[in-house]
Amino acid sequence: MGLAHLSVPRAPAARGTKAHERLESREERNSGSMADHPKEGNRFRAPDFTQLIDMASESVGGKILFATDDFFAPAENLIKSDPPIFKEHEYTEFGKWMDGWETRRKRTPGHDWCIIKLGIQGIIRGFDVDISYFLGNYAPRMSIQAANLEEDKLPEIPQRGIRTGAAAKPEEFEAIDELKSNGWNYLVPMAELKAREPGSSHNYFSISSQQRWTHIRLNIFPDGGIARLRVYGTGQKDWIAxxxxxxxxxxxxxxxxxxxxxxxxxxxxxxxxxxxxxxxxxxxxxxxxxxxxxxxxxxxxxxxxxxxxxxxxxxxxxxxxxxxxxxxxxxxxxxxxxxxxxxxxxxxxxxxxxxxxxxxxxxxxxxxxxxxxxxxxxxxxxxxxxxxxxxxxxxxxxxxxxxxxxxxxxxxxxxxxxxxxxxLLRSREKPMMRFSVKPGFKANL
Incomplete structure (x- = not known):
């Protein structure tokens, strides 16, 4: 392979790598199409897209902007990078301590929802809605919407602070209403969530959208708990800018x-x-x-x-x-x-x-x-x-x-x-090479 005095070993790739590579290749081949409806993935085996980066994780800058209710556990837990855990005998002044987002038992019209700003903005390939340890109190149904919003046009949204035991205030609803999130695109329409083992209850949903997304709205129907929301995909930079x-x-x-x-x-x-x-x-x-x-x-x-x-x-x-x-x-x-x-x-x-x-x-x-x-x-x-x-x-x-x-x-x-x-637009003494570049630029410069 021409590595000077170094020789490349023929070591086998680690488990999951080929799946990752096949997925990435398919993404390139399919980049010109978009399905009318998202396709639900296999719930019982981790699909290929889980080899991609979690774009919503707090570790890459993901942030909870709003949640209707955080009574038992705050929505910030949804985007923790670590897997959820369970502490059997731990309680707070509001009830059982849970490592996830858990709302109170709803006694008013409507349903609960939250908005997440993605830390990495780009193309979403799939979701993992993890309800591990929420066996008796998980949200029975959920849906996911998405939007591509310009940062400089976002309204000023109040800081959330410590949220356990709280519900969204009228001024928070007023600010978030400017995003018109009710009308965002549905990537996952309303779907049932299924509980499996206590510490491993993943619900996978694959997505074939080719659009760039910056924000996610997670709806739960009507209330309950979710341990983690993983938003798997690939980043996409605005190269024109x-x-x-x-x-x-x-x-x-x-x-x-x-x-x-x-x-x-x-x-x-x-x-x-x-x-x-x-x-x-x-x-x-x-x-x-x-x-x-x-x-x-x-x-x-x-x-x-x-x-x-x-x-x-x-x-x-x-x-x-x-x-x-x-x-x-x-x-x-x-x-x-x-x-x-x-x-x-x-x-x-x-x-x-x-x-x-x-x-x-x-x-x-x-x-x-x-x-x-x-x-x-x-x-x-x-x-x-x-x-x-x-x-x-x-x-x-x-x-x-x-x-x-x-x-x-x-x-x-x-x-x-x-x-x-x-x-290729810069001046040079030698002739420039010709090739096609990604969408957003003129091809064959």
Missing amino acids: TDPKETSDLAAIAYGGVCVGFSNAHFGHPNNMIGVGKAKSMADGWETARRLDRPPILENDENGILLIPGCEWAVFRLAHPGVITQIEVDTKYFKGNSPDNCKLDGCILTTQEEEDMIKEKWNLPAHKWKPLLPVTKLFPNQSHLFDSLTLELQDVITHARFTIAPDGGVSRLRLNGFPSSIC
Whole structure:
């Protein structure tokens, strides 16, 4: 695969990866269509879309804007990143402590609902409505609506504060009414929720909408509890609004970047590296198992690079084709298990070529890859900033392969550069290459 002195192992992908890759490929193929009605997923097996990012999670900036009632437990619990738990003997002054959103038993007309601002805005592929531990008090039915709202046109909504034991005040209803959420698009029409095992009662709903969404309205009928709401999908950036003088992280998961293949992910998925914000702990990064083929006694070459035959790798599809100008590799929290070195390569692939490479475990011919960063020494618990080897703006790529040797962990990988539609409009001495870009730009610039 042309990795200098590094050789790519033919290690099997981790469980769930192929499903993730097939899903992403289908998304590309189906990007021009939208179903009239959402399709309900299989409730009893986690579907492929659960391999995608939870766009509503508090860990990526998801936020509860409004809830009609939070009497037993506040709606903020819906978007916790951790799985729900149960404390058998714990009570509050309002009743049983529950790790979810639970409203009082409704004695007035109507039903309960809440509004969530997505932390990552983009295309929704599916929902997990989790009612774990709410066996005697879960909401029997629910529906989900969505909207794409412009941030600068949103009304001022009162801060929620501590909500347990409270219901929405008239001024909160008045402010939220400006969103006209009753008329939002239905992604999931009214559907029954089913309880299974106490600690595992997931209800899955797959979505085929291709629109970009920023806000979710969860309706429960008429009242009750839900432990978690997971909103799985892919980010989508408004590239038209990108400042041509500013670089963007072209691999960011919030913009639509995604890992489409890797050699090993024993302790953490490579998608963690392109996550939102700074890593919160070692668990919030990509970490591989220790390679069993490492030599008994290690030695360096003349440049201080370990002489080790193996390596681990991850391949990313960029959120948008573009030119990488700067690379950030952050090993924060990895103090005794960071890689010795890394390198980065890029290439241009069509959707069909990507699918073929997935089948071949990314055994891509060496001539396809362009070196963006040569084999470079890394250090523990440190942010490294490197200039890309790209010298000319026509070196556009769609995919990047990040390689570490011999193994270890990286918390964040940032691939900063310019989207291709901006680069191709810049003046240059050599003729520009021609290719199609994503919707929103003129094709074949």
